[in-house]
Amino acid sequence: MNQIAAVLGGLQQKISHGSTFIQRKYNEIGQAKFNLPEPVTAASLAAFEAEFNQKLPSEYQTFLELHDGANLFILDDGLGLVLHSLDQVIEATNEAIEYELIHEDFDHYWVIGEINEGYLLINREFAKTEDTPYMYWVFHELSTEEANPIGQNFGTFLEYSIIAQGDVFWEFKDFSIEKDNYFVDGDPPKEDVKPPLPIKFVDSVRVEIEYPISKTDSDYEYTVSIYEGKSGKERLMSRYEGGSHFNKLIEDVRNRLSDRQYHYSLINVFQTESRFWENEEETGDSLIINESPQKQGLSYDGYRAFANQLPRPLPGWK
Template identity: 25%
Template sequence: MDDRKGSITMSSLLQLTLSALKKRLADRPSIQIQQESGYVTEVRFLFNAPALEWELVKFEETNQLFLPKDYKEFLLMHNGAKLFIDEKSGASFEVLSISEIQEDHQSLDYPEGWYPIAYGLESSVLVMNLNEINPHKRSNEYLFWLEPGESIEHATPLSMNFEIFLERFIISQGVEYWNWPAYKARHFYKANDLED
């Protein structure tokens, strides 16, 4: 029997993912990662203090919505975070706090039920569509990726929730894995200007 499958039933995928990452960071301020095209660098992670339950209740009441179960769990662990902070390139992935989400939603005029929750490279945005979620289930697919300058109608559906997104993002060492095309080998070399 695979012990990993049994452990997910005792802890959420979110808890397992963050716990494993924090173990890797326990005795050092940064970790070395390898990304696409052989890029190797040291990265840091900063996790905010937990959100308070009343802050989440106020957000839900003010906006007349329910936050997804897994995302709410993250906010109660860390009310925002900076992930894969790369001093060499200046890049990072910023998960917004609940107050930043509210501010950005109002100032950027998102449609009803759509909220920015994180910023990636070059002002790309991870957004959630809360219009059709079940607040009692973890299996909602509410995340979308919005490239700079695109309208919300052109956001790319990621077909996942936050805890799955975060686990895969950490496993892929901070790269935009959802943009990886399913190339055949010959197409990969051509698309990346590599010698075949």
């Protein structure tokens, strides 16, 4: 597997586990959004080469052949790593020339995306041989005359950007106490300062749902038991009576598991019908034994997989 595919595969695994709450410098935190589109088309590649009479650097083309652009680690303020589709690269580069973002004496750049209030650039001259790092960056309000070298080619740039959660990692080394007002001005009142919440990393969680005796009487409720820990060493985290409507019950389970204090790598859900059907109050008879209670077991690779495909009730229930 090549470097680009391996890096993106790791990112997709992280997303599937629900690990999308991020923290960047200046304490920018939030639930990040991601978008990894379909691969670039042959027509777009041909149009690009015809427009600029130059082939793409190999690492960048490898990325496009997996995903034609991407939005990675985007927070509510819109900041993060944006990689344009190849058609957008043509459009953004031509607009940059028109509006003189690309300086006439420094016109050897493609605009391939944006990050942290600046444009991502590829130096076309350096990209011809790939022996010299070709990734550059410039503030939105400046021109390519003042573009700063990142010091890497596309593959390593992408990997480091993912490690830095969409931040400008090449600037980290330049921060200092002397010149940067890094922290929030002023000390908050002591009564407003809250200690950080503890975080619990749990290998797995098991959710057991026991169905009520009756399918129709709203007085009967589901019983939910949630266990956490490694198989064979689990402990009961909570047990409670759920509502008579299955979908509302599952929504409650989802909300409990979404607590940001808990991070699960595996979620197992077991559903079991009661051994009895009707009770004496409904039939006038003793409890009727359910000879073949339905059972179902489901496994999810992390919270995100569980939230995207919630369990459904057993046949005959709702």
